[in-house]
Amino acid sequence: MSQSLYNEQNGQDPERLFTMSVLTEDKSGLLNHITIIFSRRKINISSLNVSTTEVAGVSRFTIVVHSTREQAEKVVKQIRKLVDVLGAFLYEEDQVHYQEIALYKVPTKIFMGGNKIEKLVRDNGARILVIEEDYIVLEKTGHKDETSDLFKKLEPYGVLEFVRSGRVAISMSKRKTETFIKELEEIKTNLLLQ
Structure with missing residues (x-):
């Protein structure tokens, strides 16, 4: 019996593939900051792709990891704290086209x-x-x-x-990247005014 199946049968969080989609400002050195988060948690990156998006000046990191949901969620929360990161999302296999x-x-x-x-x-x-x-x-x-x-x-x-x-992955959500960025800018502007 595999460890993953054993963990699932015993109510533990099984390791499986997750896709992380990270929207960032197009800045140099960010890849290093992101990969350090994985190294510290001893999580191996199965695949990594960085590309431009439909929004000028915004890049998308598509990161695939084999881990538990708990580990993956912690990594996404850490990535969101990076200054040049606009948003980070976690997807199961059935939530993305890839x-x-x-x-x-x-x-x-x-x-x-x-x-x-x-x-x-x-x-x-x-x-x-x-x-x-x-x-x-x-x-x-x-x-x-x-x-x-x-x-x-x-x-x-x-x-x-x-x-x-x-x-290379696209989420099944109906959210547009451009709309998300605008909403994010409005939230940040409102926070600054308060």
């Missing part, structure tokens, strides 16, 4: 032996990104288990390189 991208470099010669590899690529929803004399780069977008599955299927043919991005 994808990852994987790239596979395989020898060109494996495509010379017939349609078997081309069918494998097509059946797994991958596409050819680059064709060079010695290698071909394939691209697959999907969840981690899907990109890992394609890697296992390609492995017998000789994968020269494999890389997978961090998770």
Whole structure:
């Protein structure tokens, strides 16, 4: 029996995957401040992605961790206290839409032996990104288990390189980032006036 299942059956908070979405001002050095919070609590980050948002000057950190809800909530509360953080949100797996991208470099010669590899690529929803004399780069977008599955299927043919991005996620909530930022600015302005 896994420790997670044992904990759940005994009323303990089981470890599972959580996605944290952190909206920040676009400032340098913030990544270090955020990752220190995880290090202090000895929580490993499974994946991390930082990108721009639809609001100019605002970045979004998408952080995936494997922890208990209690640990994850504490981390989010600590992140919210950072000066340049505008908001931090915690999501369960069923509360976000997410994808990852994987790239596979395989020898060109494996495509010379017939349609078997081309069918494998097509059946797994991958596409050819680059064709060079010695290698071909394939691209697959999907969840981690899907990109890992394609890697296992390609492995017998000789994968020269494999890389997978961090998770990119959007919450299922109807909240708009721009609206949230405006509400936050109004609250801060009202607090200053009081």
